Amino acid sequence: MEELSVPGPRGAGLGILGSMVIAEETRSRRKYPLVTALLVVAVVPLALLAALRLVGFDGGWYTLVALSLTPYAAAAGLLVGGLSLALRRWWTGGVALVLALALAVLVLPRASASEQRDVHGKTLRVLASNLLYGRADPKAVVDLVREQRIDVLNLVEMTPAAVSRLTAAGLFDLLPHRVLHPAPGAFGSGIVSRFPLKEVNLTGDSAAKQPGAEADLGDGVVAEIVAVHPISPDVDSRGWEREIKDLSQPAGEHGLRILAGDFNATLDHAAYRTVLARGYRDAAEERGEGLTPTWPSSLPVVTIDHVAVDNRAAVLDYRVFDVTDSDHRAVFAEVRLP
Incomplete structure (x- = not known):
């Protein structure tokens, strides 16, 4: 089967850009592994909380406490995502921002009044x-x-x-x-x-x-x-x-x-x-x-x-x-x- 590729110099440019991004993130991880680890540690509980909230599972006392802090978790996720991107941890930052935005979609409507009957x-x-x-x-x-x-x-x-x-x-x-x-x-x-x-x-x-x-x-x-x-x-x-x-x-x-x-x-x-x-x-x-x-x-x-x-x-x-x-x-x- 013939391999599909993006024709012309534009496709080649995008491929080179993607390779540069990945290479830059790899170098950053190798140079500062502790920073990467700390950012990942911050994203993991955010992912677990988002999963609980989206699935609709309250669980026990500790997960109930965590769920009650969902608005703060959404804000924290935005900060972690922004910081990760600033430090060129693209994947970590992207995941954090997606999770934070998913929670924000659930939380932000509470700050807007609804039309009444x-x-x-x-x-x-x-x-x-x-x-x-x-x-x-x-x-x-x-x-x-x-x-x-x-x-x-x-x-x-x-x-x-x-x-x-x-x-x-x-x-x-x-x-x-x-x-x-x-x-x-x-x-x-x-x-x-x-x-x-x-x-x-x-x-x-x-x-x-x-x-x-x-x-x-x-x-x-x-x-x-x-x-x-x-x-x-x-x-x-x-x-x-x-x-x-x-x-x-x-x-x-x-x-x-x-x-x-x-x-x-x-x-x-x-x-x-x-x-x-x-x-x-x-x-x-x-x-x-x-x-x-x-x-x-x-x-x-x-x-x-x-x-x-x-x-x-x-x-x-x-x-x-x-x-x-x-x-x-x-x-x-x-x-x-x-």
Whole structure:
């Protein structure tokens, strides 16, 4: 068979250029092998993370932590790729940039607001706050409720002592209706509302109570609310996956459902994306705030607190707020129902 070749001097020039590039990279590797090794060592975990994220595999505690840092990995990949190219490690740099760009395609849309449904029903202002074993400043919580004109407040890590302090601070004067399940440590949760509540079971069993309630907004409109707090994956990663996927039961026949609280998950975890795929949208992502971190509040790094909204509704606003003496930032969403 006749060998195919690029005709003319242009093809020969490209071949010579390719040979020069390969030869130059080979010389650089031989001259500075430690530099090459360090760059390759940096690319390997990036490749593993990209594979986990693209395949949709959460794995155990260590891979869950790594996945939560996906936005930072994308940025680091760009730096490693650029540095590799500057040092004439063409293959290493090319692989790093391809991986970084693949992750960036998944991450960057979170910084852009999405067009919302044209709906004209009632508006609901929802706030969710982790009280850090009940230690959060009750006045800070009540002030947020008052200033942001909150209709529904979800509280997790709510202890009996925290309920007493919130009562003294006047929370139940502002939001008189409640479904409370206080418990020691991180296991208590509750829903407090301006509207009448009827407790209903909207999730599976979980280590910490994840209460659900129907909020009667009047005129026959009902919103289903869930205070979300699956077990932390550092305690039981399999239990975390089961409990968070239990949240993905289909929305009720009559009410539109809103899930709000500490999910112990980011948008890069397959378990949370499974929840969203069942008929919800992440309020932060909808408003272009999906990269705004919520934990730890002293130096926020990852976004594990969310408001997930029934996709038949529109997200009008989303913000995060610091809460004194809590390690989580509170998350707020204004939702308009159809």
